[in-house]
Amino acid sequence: MTCLAFSRTVGGLTLAVALAAPLLPPTLARAETVTLKIAHFLPPxxxxxxxVIEPWCATLAADSNNQIKCQIFPALQLGGTAGQLVDLAKNGVADIVWTAPGYSTGRFPxxxxxxxxxIVRDATSGSRAVWDFFQAHAAKEFEAYKVLALHSNGGDTFHTAAKPIAGxxxxxxLKMRAPTRISAKTVLALGGTPVNMPPAQVTEAIAKGVVDGAMSAWEVVTPTKLQEVTKFHSDPPKGQPYYASTVLALLMxxxxxxDLPPDIRAVIDRNSGAPLVERFGAVWDGVIAATKEKVVAEGGAVVVQTQADYDAMRAAARVVEEEWVKEIGARGVDGAALVAAARALAAR
Incomplete structure (x- = not known):
């Protein structure tokens, strides 16, 4: 209980009156709503x-008694490029961003x-591997952020307009759009010409013949309408790792x-990290399977490589890993050990 006191003058006498009032619980007394601005680069x-993001926001709201709300800004509505989203989070323009660290070349080596x-063969096992790898080896390069999740897109493959990529x-x-520095090196090692451009520009570029296709995840095919301008979609032999992959991040x-109250931070913490990584992985694998079915239903072809072609492509791309080990070694980092760790985690 708490007391509210006031005085009043009656007939020349001053009367002091104290009223008892119940003390409100802290959560009700504060009644503060926290709105989190979330930005990403894909369509809504x-x-x-x-x-993922909308259901996650709904979970935060329910778990916080509606004290946490989200305001989502898709398709770069807060400005900048996909590669600049990490700076939008770092500088506080957005509270949270979902993006690919690899779009910001050189920032997260x-x-x-x-x-x-x-290395990565699917989104579920790949996302678990990315999260474990981050915790063991890459936490320092993300220390400017509160890392809510790091996951894998399940693997980048080839989507082409005129001919399939078999070997x-x-x-x-061929001129191929490549999403990251590593995928660009992979295209180059396989004899193609890599072209860097944002996901939103890829479909138009293929339609106009600016590029012949795209190295991209299955997950972005339908949001960017890539299946409308490409006929052939390559896949490795069943169960084999993809030609490259892209790490994706939810950064705060x-x-x-x-600055958030401890109880609000606790809500975010228990609904982020490993549980959120699992959701990303499961959703991505579901979308990959559904997208392949949609592509075939609309007249496209999913071209599964022969083991011989796959092995030849793998041998040709080995130079990408060798160059990366040398590059990271110049920073004083044991690249060979990191590659071994990545392969071991992804193979589990």
Missing amino acids: GAPAQKQ VIEAMELPF PDSMKG NKARYS
Whole structure:
């Protein structure tokens, strides 16, 4: 209980009156709503928003008695490029961003080990591997952020307009959009010409013949309408790792997180990290399977490589890993050990 006191003058006499009032519980007394601004680079209908970010926000709201709300800004509505989203989070323009660290070339070199060719085979096991690798080897390069999740896109493959990519020779002479530095090196090693451009520009570029196809995840095919301008979609033999992959991240402004009340931080903590990584992985694998079915239903072809072609492509791309080990070694980091760790985690 708490007392509210006031005085009143009656007939020249001053009367003091004290009223008892109940003390409100702290959560009700504060009644503060925390709105988190979340930005990403894909359209609002993309699985990242509809199947992961929005349900995650709903969970935060329910777990916080509706004290946490989200305001989502898809398709770079807060400005900048996909590669600049990490700075939007770091500088507080957005509270949280979902993006690919690899879009910001040179900023997150260690986590690139999980993007090297022929490591990730699917989104669920790949995402677990990325999260464990981050915790063991790459936490330092993300220390400017509160890391809510790091996951894998399940693998990057080839989507082409005029001819399928079967073996290394079929890539020669083709201009291919590549999402990251590592995927660009992979395209180059296989005889193609890598072209860097944002996901939103890829479909138009293929339609106009600016590029012949794209190295991209299955997950972005339908959000960007890539299946409307490509006919052939390559896949490795069943159960084999993909040609490269892209690490994706949900990053929060560190000061914004630290300034939140402890109970709000606790809600975010128990609904992020490993549980959120699992959801990303499961959703991505579901979307990959559904996208392949949609592509075939609309007249496209999923071209599964022969083991011989796959092995030849893998041998041709080995130079990408060798160069990366040398590059990271120049920073005083044991690249070979990181690659071994990445492969071991992804193979579990």
